[in-house]
Amino acid sequence: PIDVNLEDKLKVLGLTIMDENRKIVESVAPNKKLHLLTYYEVLAPITTDWEAFIHIDGYHRRHNGDHKPCSGKYAMTKWVVGDRIIDDSEFTLEPNFTSGDYTIFFGFWLGEGRMKVKSGPSDGDNRINGGALRIR
DSSP, rough: OOOOOEETTTEEEEEEETTTTTOOOOOTTTEEEEEEEEHHHHHHHSOOOOEEEEEEEEEEEEOOOOOOHHHGGGGGGGOOOOOEEEEEEEEEEEEEEEEEEEEEEEEETTTTOOOEEEEEBBBBSSSSEHHHEEOO
């Protein structure tokens, strides 16, 4: 679970990492297909079709998982107040990711701007801190 307010428009409820068989995992390995599921609740109309980003950072490495929320099938400007949205983003870590604890950062961006984090864990640069991801 995570409790984050994005511009009083979205509440981030949490995230889950699953393997390709849809089993929740506690640690991951490079070169394996994974899913990051992010759970949102819509608090107010969203007037911008933001792009989602995922940064998995650590040990001078970054996995960048930019993507359209909901695989582009449900634009953010169509989201309705009260909707609960699950964004399922598939990713594979590159082979140069060595063992250790990395940090998951995520959020929304468009052009040079990011959706603002009003409250909850963040890095101060409008990236939500989703916690540690152990790579084995």
